[in-house]
Structures are given as C-alpha cells and as structure tokens.
Amino acid sequence: MQELIQYLFSGITNGAVYAVIALGFSMLYSSTGLINFAHGEFVMVGALTLISLSKGLNLPLPVAFAGSVAITAAAGLLLERLAIRNVRKPHPIVLVIITVGASILVRGIAMLCWGKDSLNCPPYSNHAPIDVAGATLLPQSIWILALTLLVVIGLHVFHKRFLTGRAMLATAISRKAAGVVGIPTDIMVLLAFAMSAAMGGIGGALIAPISMSSFDMGMTLGLKGFCAAMIGGLGSSWGAIFGGLLLGVLEALGVGFLSSGLKDASAFVLLLLILYFRPTGLMGKATVQRF
C-alpha cells in the first residue's frame, strides 16, 4: 500500500510536468497545425534560465520564474519570426523538419551558454516532505500540480472568454476565413508560438528543482510530452493534461510492478497501442483534419 501511494506520487509529479509540456504541443498544433519538435528545448531553456536568474543573479523566485518564462516565450517568438514565417512553401513536413533543425541549434547554443555540466536549483519552498501513509510527497510536487492546473484553467478561460483567445481559435479553424473577417492571423500565429514556448518554459521551471538540468535534457522531455499529447489527443487541452498524468502514473507503476528497465518502454508501448486503436487520442475529436 505504502509503495503504491509512492508510485502514484512519483507518477503524478512527473506526469504533471509531461502535461504542461504536452499542453504546449497541443495548443500550438490546434492554432497552427504544426508539431514543434523544438518544444523540448524550450523546456530546457526554461529550466536553465530559471537557475541562472535565481542562483546566478539572486533574483527572488517569483521574479526568476516570470523572467524565465518570458525569455522562453521570446525564444518561441524568435523561432516563428526567423525560421517559420519566412518559409516560401510552408508544407507541414518542411516546417516540422525546420523545428527539428531549430532544436539542434538551440541545444548547441545552450551548451555554449551553460556548459556541459548539470546544474541544480533549490525547491520553491523549504517545507519538509509530507508523509502520507508512509509515502513521501514533496512540496515541489504540490507546486507542480497546482501550477499545472492554473495553466490549464488560464488557457481555457483565455480561449473561451477573451476576444484574442477566440480570434486565435478562429485562426486555427480557418486561417483564410479569419483573415477575411479582419483577424490579424500572422500575429495570432506569432502569439500561439510565444504561448506554446512559454508553456515549455513553465514545464522547465517546474522540473528544475526536483531534477538536475543540463543542455541535453530537452530531447527526452520533449518526446515524453509529445507522447502525452498524442495519448490525450492532439489539440485538446484537457486531453494533454489527462495524457500527461496517465503517462507519468503508468511509468511509475511500470517501475513498481514490472521492472525499472521497462520504464520508457511502457510509455511508448502505450502510445503505439493508443495510436493503433484510437488514432485521434483518448480525448481528440475524430473530425480534426488538417494535413
């Protein structure tokens, strides 16, 4: 029983991070129809800038957190403006390959900026770990869960209640029609990139205190986030959250009841099964058709 609870805690902590990353994938996909394989690198940039700002510049944590998210969002803006918008024939596959190239570039730059060693970051609050029926829950896990929930709710409200949010949804449904009714679609796409990158940055900033961060951490996390987004259904925010948590919990249970060697395998087998039986993901709508 004690172990089961511990597996669940571990799974939910990791899963919440996967969920935020998946959310970034998902929202960019629903706004632009693009899968950004550089998304994992935004996670890395978020984690490393948080460490630089809070440990290097001694800024208070909330400021460092906001700063790292803003810097990551700016990186997203740059990516869209410099690499994506200028493409002459924006065929989806071309854009996807551009994002793969961008991820290699970002990783290289990060290696030059932060070096090859791992860096660490203190937790957000210095409470002692909480004991729940013999299992340990880290205060940072609660931070992660709470902030993830805030992000989803914020995104939901933004899309439903705000004019800009609705304009973004309209652009996603039909870019041409949105343009005809006077929505500045270029700016909407730019905004979608910035927001998606910011979510990557939040994911990175959340995970920095429980893990060690280095320039090459983005690839694995990006893949896991992508996996979670696919499981939940690309384009669905709640699907991304559900997919992330499911992936995290299954990984932890895989470690607990099968073998720790099968941890990553269990995640990817799950992805294959879901793609096979429900290609749109668990919560995706079957009508979504963009390519």
Next chain:
Amino acid sequence: MRTAKTTIFCALAALVICTLLPGMSWGKEPYKIGGIFSITGASSFLGDPEKKSMEMAIDQINAAGGIDGHMLEAVIYDDEGDPTKAVLAAQKLTSKDEVIAIVGPSLTPTSLAVIPVIEKAGTPLISCAAGIKITEPVKPLVYKTAQNDVLAVQAIFNHIKKANIKKIGILTVENAFGESGKEQLTAQAPKFGIEIVLAETFGAKDTDMTAQLAKIRAAQPEAIVCWGTNPGPAVISKNVVQMNIKVPLYQSHGVASPKFIELAESAADGILLPTGKILVTEQLSETDSQKKVLQGYTTEFQKRYSMPVGGFGGYAYDGTHLLAAALKGTEGDKAKIAANVEKINGFPGVTGTFTFTPTDHNGLGDDAFVMVVIKDGKWQLLK
C-alpha cells in the same frame, strides 16, 4: 582564388621550414607520441583534463632533459567519444604521424575500436578507459592506467562486510558504466557473503527515482549501492533524504568529483564511496608512496590551468610517465617499448602504484581505491 593563394602560401611556408629545419641544431630527433582523447562531446569531462595532463607531463619530461637526450613531442587528436573517429585518429597517428606509442583513448568503446589498428601497426597503446575487456585477455601491445570496476566493487564490499551488512539493494544507471557495475556487483556479492535483495535501474536522464527507491525500501535492504555518473546519483541521494530512508547509501567512483557534492548539496552528507586517492591527498599518511606524486600533480595542474583537479586527468598523466619510463634505452623501438612497460614494477602514479606483469596489463592493486565518506561537503578518508 583565395584558396589557391592560401595553398601557394602554405607551400612556400612549408618550403622555407623544410630548408631551415636541418640547419637548426636540435640535438637528437624528438620522440613523437600520440594521444587520442574525447576532448569535446559528452565525455569531455574525461578527455579535457586528460589532454591537459598529458601536455603537462610532456613538458615536465622535456624540462628534465627528455629521454636519453630525445625530447618528447605529442600529437593529440580529439575523437569526440566516437569510436569511428577514434579509429581514424589511430590510423592517422600510426601511418601519417608515425608515432612510437599512443596514450588514450578515454572511453572503453573507443579503446576497443582502436586496438586492431594499433596491433596492425605494432604501436603500443596505454588506454585511459576503465573497461576490463581492454586488457583481458592480455594483448602484448595494450596497457591501461584506469582502475577496473572490479577494484571499486571490492572496495565497497570490503567496507560493507566490515559494517556487518548482509543484504543490499542496488540501483544502477542504464548505460555501459551502470551495466558493468551491475555485472561486477552481482558477480562478487556471494564472495563477500552479501545478498542482493533487489536490483533496480534508472535512466541516465530520469528526473525522479522515488518509484525505484520505494520498491527497494519495500525489499528491506540494510544498505543501498548506487552505480552511475552525474546527475542521476545526485537525484537519488536527494530522494533518499526526502523519503527518509535511513540505511547507508554507497555511491560508485563515477561520482567522485566536487561536482557531485555541488549537485547533491546537503543530501551528499554521509554518503560512502570508493575513489582514487587524489581527492584526499592531504589526508594520506606520509608513508604513502603516492602522496608526493599526487601533491606534485595537483599543485602543478592547478597552477597551470587554474581549474580544480579531478581524478580523470591522472590516467593520461600516468600513461605518459609510464611511457617515458619504458622509453629509456629503446631508441624508439616500438616492440622494446611494449616489452619495457611490462617490466615496470612499483611505479607510483596518480591513480595507484603500477606493477605490470605478463598476465596483468592494468598493474593496479587494491590500493588504487580508498573509501571516503562525505561530511559537511568535504571528502573524509576512512581508515
């Protein structure tokens, strides 16, 4: 046009140098020795200090008058941790640069890859990698200066046995280093009367190991042995403290660097690990034959490169000095050099005291590792 100009310039420069060279009086022709290290890439933490240490050793030898009047000259290539590039470098060194011996490569896969090349060329090799397969079975031309994992496992198990611990749980990283550690731990445990109650693994990039630790805790071991390189073991150390697991935690020599303490912070306190003596040089007894070598290496390295000294550069430093010792009286004959290395007896190096025999081309004994405990962020030697 520009390339054509550059070519002509280079050709002219080469001509000038060639006509000048014989005119200069350099005494005897220098001995050329090669180096292959993973200077950049993921394993640069090994290759970079190794390259620096080899250059330092060569300067020391030359400052002392060289070998039989011959100066040493190093040709060093970077293999980026890639076996293919290591093979190319070895081919260049043996055929183009015509070196008489090679120090390196830094890693087990790269070392194994270059062995066929150097055997074909008949060039002796002193590898800086840990893998036992490099020198077992013994190959006439191949030696190595890094400690085998076997010795590290023995050091840990000796300590565990002394503490009267019978049941342990092990947690190893999913890469070549962890696999080798797991193999040795499982193979040697019965010899020490130790039972491994649970063997778990973790990914090199995993962010949270509480699930594995919960499983290990449930198996109720009396100690946990973790085998990995940074950052995984630092995360595990933190998780152990967070989960309030009270049994002693042993780490491998893979984390024996100041970086580990920096990453694990206060969670590093009380952790036990085997390490080369370099981390605890000042705590060694005056009678230790390595103490003077270690002090010399540490001061000179820090003075020259103004960076903290670690244990890895010592592999290349020892390799170069062993080579220098073997070069005496050979006039650069490759077969004689290889044979001379085998005769080296009781050579105090940075990593340990080397005594090579026809059946042992690593030459290190139990004294290559000492057990230390981390206390208040400092290494403390256990007697």
